[in-house]
Amino acid sequence: MPDCSCEKCVEACVYGNPGWFLPGQVEKVADFFDVPPEVLIENRLIKDYWPKHLIGRCDILSPVKIFDSSLPSEISDIALEGKCAPPWYALIPGRCTFFFAGVCTIHSVKPFECREQGCGPEFKQKWPGHSLREYIAGEWLKYYAAKAAK
Ligand code: SF4
Numbered sequence: 001m002p003d004c005s006c007e008k009c010v011e012a013c014v015y016g017n018p019g020w021f022l023p024g025q026v027e028k029v030a031d032f033f034d035v036p037p038e039v040l041i042e043n044r045l046i047k048d049y050w051p052k053h054l055i056g057r058c059d060i061l062s063p064v065k066i067f068d069s070s071l072p073s074e075i076s077d078i079a080l081e082g083k084c085a086p087p088w089y090a091l092i093p094g095r096c097t098f099f100f101a102g103v104c105t106i107h108s109v110k111p112f113e114c115r116e117q118g119c120g121p122e123f124k125q126k127w128p129g130h131s132l133r134e135y136i137a138g139e140w141l142k143y144y145a146a147k148a149a150k
Pocket of ligand 1: 012013018019063096097100105107110111114
């Protein structure tokens with residue numbers, strides 16, 4: 001999404017699933033906050049996964065969701081930051097950790113998925129169905145394969 005002016009687009013930031021980063025993007029967010037990437041991951045990100053790519057399970061980084069305090073404690077008490085997303089994670093609405101006062105506070109360095117999705121037809125034409133998540137998951141698989149080959 002180009003900015004936070006479209007209420008429909010920011011639904012993902014408030015009630016949906018925060019976007020996925022591509023490999024290499026988390027370092028830019030860490031620079032933005034002037035913290036090491038490991039600290040950012042431990043405090044603000046979650047390790048998500050694409051169910052079709054079991055090899056890449058829990059290796060896709062994304063901003064963590066903050067859950068509504070009215071949720072049952074067995075869900076809301078689980079500390080998710082820096083951890084692997086549980087299977088139910090995508091199903092429960094939550095606010096992105098970087099969404100504050102109606103805007104994305106990391107707009108200039110936000111995840112690739114956030115940048116590439118929106119409610120207009122041009123977004124849907126460019127990334128039909130689940131193709132955007134497929135693409136990002138594929139980039140993470142390539143990244144880990146290259147790392148393992150070193
Ligand atoms: S990173 Fe920004 S655009 Fe992406 S979900 Fe979070 S608040 Fe929304």
